[in-house]
Amino acid sequence: MTAGANRVVAIYIAITPNGMIAKRDDNTTWISEIEWGMFSRFVNDHGNMVIGKRTYEILVANDEFKRPELGSIRTVVLSDTRIDVHDPTHVSIAYSPGEALSQLEEFATVVIAGGGNMNSSFMREGLVDELFLDIEPIVFGSGIRVFDDADFEVNLELVDVHRYAQNGVQLHYRVKRT
Numbered sequence: 175m176t177a178g179a180n181r182v183v184a185i186y187i188a189i190t191p192n193g194m195i196a197k198r199d200d201n202t203t204w205i206s207e208i209e210w211g212m213f214s215r216f217v218n219d220h221g222n223m224v225i226g227k228r229t230y231e232i233l234v235a236n237d238e239f240k241r242p243e244l245g246s247i248r249t250v251v252l253s254d255t256r257i258d259v260h261d262p263t264h265v266s267i268a269y270s271p272g273e274a275l276s277q278l279e280e281f282a283t284v285v286i287a288g289g290g291n292m293n294s295s296f297m298r299e300g301l302v303d304e305l306f307l308d309i310e311p312i313v314f315g316s317g318i319r320v321f322d323d324a325d326f327e328v329n330l331e332l333v334d335v336h337r338y339a340q341n342g343v344q345l346h347y348r349v350k351r352t
C-alpha cells in the first residue's frame with residue numbers, strides 16, 4: 175500500500191538537534207510544554223494518531239490518555255502481538271503500517287507519532303509524505319533516535335521553518351517522490 179493521492183501521512187515528533195526523541199530510560203521530560211501544546215493541537219486538528227506499542231505502554235503508564243487532549247483521539251497502536259487496549263472505543267491494534275492506514279481511511283491526514291522503531295517501519299515502506307520535527311534545545315549523547323536502524327533513504331523538500339519559541343524551531347518537510 176502507498177499513501178493515497180488525497181491523504182497525507184505525516185510524522186510529528188519532538189527531537190533534539192542530534193535526532194534523539196527520548197533518553198535511554200525513555201525520559202522525555204525535556205520536551206517543553208509549548209511543544210506538547212503544539213503536538214496536541216496537531217493531533218486534535220486531525221483527530222487521530224498512530225503510535226508504536228512501546229510508546230503506547232508508556233503513555234498508558236503515565237496516565238497521558240487521561241489528559242483531555244489525548245482522551246478522545248482515535249489511536250492506532252502498531253504491534254506484532256495482540257494486546258488489550260485500555261479504551262477499545264478509541265484505541266485499536268494494527269499489525270502492520272498498511273493496516274494502520276486502512277483503519278484510519280476516513281482521515282485526510284494520518285499522524286505518525288513515534289517512537290523511533292515505528293517511525294522507521296513507516297519510512298521503510300515508503301508510506302510517509304511529510305515530517306514535522308520540533309527541535310528542542312537540548313543535546314544528549316545516548317537514547318532513542320527518531321528513526322531506528324533501518325534500510326531506507328528519502329529526499330526531502332523544506333516546506334516551512336517556524337520558530338515556535340526563543341530556542342525552539344519546527345522544520346516541516348515533504349518527502350520528494352521521484
Ligand SMILES: NC(=O)c1ccc[n+]([C@@H]2O[C@H](COP(=O)([O-])OP(=O)(O)OC[C@H]3O[C@@H](n4cnc5c(N)ncnc54)[C@H](OP(=O)(O)O)[C@@H]3O)[C@@H](O)[C@H]2O)c1
Binds near residue numbers: 196197200
Ligand atoms: N519525542 C517524542 O515526540 C516522542 C514521541 C513518541 C515516542 N517517544 C519515545 O520513544 C520511545 C519509544 O520508541 P521505541 O522506538 O522504543 O518504540 P515504539 O516505536 O514506540 O514501539 C516499538 C514497537 O512497535 C511495534 N512495531 C513497530 N513497527 C512495527 C511493524 N512494522 N509491525 C508491527 N508492529 C510494529 C512493535 O511492537 P511489538 O513488540 O508488539 O511487535 C515494536 O516493538 C519512548 O521512550 C517514547 O517516550 C518520543
